[in-house]
Amino acid sequence: MGKNNNEISAVNRDIDQIIEQKPYIAAMLDAFRPIILEKNRLLREMADSRTTLAVDEVKYRGGIPLIRQCRLFFPEDPWQEMALAVTGAIRTGFPHLAGDMERLAEQLKGGLVDPYDYFRSSADPDENQIKAWAEKIPIDPGALRFFISIMARIILTKRAREAAAAIAPLPWDKGYCPVCGSFPMLAVTREKGQKWLQCSQCSHEWLFPRLRCPSCDHENPQETNYQYVDNEKNEQAFTCGKCRKYLITINRPANLEKSDLDITAISLAHLDLLLQNQGFTPMAVCAWNTF
Ligand SMILES: [Zn+2]
Ligand SMILES: [Zn+2]
Structure with missing residues (x-):
């Protein structure tokens, strides 16, 4: 129980830390905070x-x-x-x-x-x-x-x-989740440029080709774009010229792996807004990316 409480406090601190860095996201993260904490607690117990x-x-x-x-x-x-x-x-x-x-x-x-x-x-x-x-x-x-x-x-x-x-030992090359069939809410780029899609429903992650669109399977480097925002090179958006969908993509070195990706996804909602203003739609509709 004590261990669980410590871990929940760590999640709470992660949220506080992001709010400190990105005060503009405070209202949204604070709204989702009780849900994130309860989800963490229920899953641990x-x-x-x-x-x-x-x-x-x-x-x-x-x-x-x-x-x-x-x-x-x-x-x-x-x-x-x-x-x-x-x-x-x-x-x-x-x-x-x-x-x-x-x-x-x-x-x-x-x-x-x-x-x-x-x-x-x-x-x-x-x-x-x-x-x-x-x-x-x-x-x-x-x-x-x-x-x-x-x-x-x-x-x-x-x-x-x-x-x-x-x-884990079975191959999966689809853009939707092998467990629950949902599309990803985030992609995480790790060592050697490997792109891991993060399921919007069940948090399962799976490896996917970097230049292929998870939504429509289209692969054309000329029409596929990575957009940077505010020179923040670790936070980008993959956009597909064919289906006009986007997927927020973050660079995550192995030593920064521990934090809750729901928190990460919600803290990037300003990118969702930016991309949707450009006429792109999210690969997965989440409670925090419908404006
Ligand atoms: Zn899933
Ligand atoms: Zn596409």
Whole structure:
């Protein structure tokens, strides 16, 4: 427990440090801070699942992510505990959603809503189910969507960690995530110029050719661009001339590996704004890059 508390304090300090360097991002990082801290805490305290993920090697080699092969949301996941922690974190960081989150928390506590119901049947967001649920609670559908996306990110991050060893030896050359099928929120360039894509949902990372577009597979150095901002050479944006998507890319030497990439991604939201003003769209829509 003590170790977990220390690690959570370290995440808190990382956020403070970035705010010191980039005061313009303070409001956004402070809004997401409770969610980031709860996600870290829940993941550290969550027991490993008893279910083993069955990876079908042939399907995997054919580009089918795990989420289309087997169930990634389990009934034994700590749904109630997670849901109450997430509603609390949203309430603290986003005061305009406080009323919605309080109503949702009441329903959860009374056993009138089981968050697992939402994840039981489908891997994709189900708009009809969100609408029906939102009406029943009642809660704003946008607030419910936000809650569900955070819950999905936490469980999928846990599953990606559990699946990592099994899929590590298998080849994957797609621009979408081998675990959950989502597009990346960030790319990290490491030694020898290797580009590692970071999943926007489950935080899994995988190696990808530097000049190829993860979104449309187009590879043409003339139309592919790396833009620098304010001479900050460690923070760039990859842009694709064909599909007009962008991906924020950072240089990360091995000794700077430890920090939480959600914090990094949110702290670069000014680049998202810049690129979107140039007519590019993000490869993955995240809660912090929709303006
Ligand atoms: Zn993923
Ligand atoms: Zn493209």
